[in-house]
Amino acid sequence: xxxxxxxxxxxxxxxxxxxxxxxxxxxxxxxxxxxxxxxxxxxxxxxxxxxxxxxxxxxxxxxxxxxxxxxxxxxxxxxxxxxxxxxxxxxxxxxxxxxxxxxxxxxxxxxxxxxxxxxxxxxxxxxxxxxxxxxxxxxxxxxxxxxxxxxxxxxxxxxxxxxx
Numbered sequence: 001x002x003x004x005x006x007x008x009x010x011x012x013x014x015x016x017x018x019x020x021x022x023x024x025x026x027x028x029x030x031x032x033x034x035x036x037x038x039x040x041x042x043x044x045x046x047x048x049x050x051x052x053x054x055x056x057x058x059x060x061x062x063x064x065x066x067x068x069x070x071x072x073x074x075x076x077x078x079x080x081x082x083x084x085x086x087x088x089x090x091x092x093x094x095x096x097x098x099x100x101x102x103x104x105x106x107x108x109x110x111x112x113x114x115x116x117x118x119x120x121x122x123x124x125x126x127x128x129x130x131x132x133x134x135x136x137x138x139x140x141x142x143x144x145x146x147x148x149x150x151x152x153x154x155x156x157x158x159x160x161x162x163x164x
Contacts, residue, residue: 002054002117003056003117004056006042006058011060012060014066016038018075020069022034022037023071029078032076033047035076035079054080056082057076057084058115059084059086064088064093068091070098070099073098083096085103088105097145100146100150102146106124111126111128120135121137122137
């Protein structure tokens, strides 16, 4: 069952997720080490692999605002984190779909570090508080890309199906 490992507020910028001073690093295999690097304790936990895959970052509205840097998404994807937020910045959302990062948009979502969540297609249930929040699903075409692991695996699969 996914557990919240970090709680953030509204308007979390890509500068917080992946600081600009690391922009020279673009390889998806290298970007995860810089995720939330200015939040030194959380970054250390990520680098030490003390945060399990599927763990949740809880956030408010407009998560991923700021620059269009794809590294912010690839840094989170590298740790296989799930982001549950009240809303996402448009470019961050598209970058996340393209890279296959799992996002859950649940307006009004609230949770604290340590809360256990049930992530269902139509709702998020916070088992720790008993509260539930409706999910705004991605359009089916975008969800298919995320489910495939991102745009490149999705396109490869489509091309392979056409050859068959």
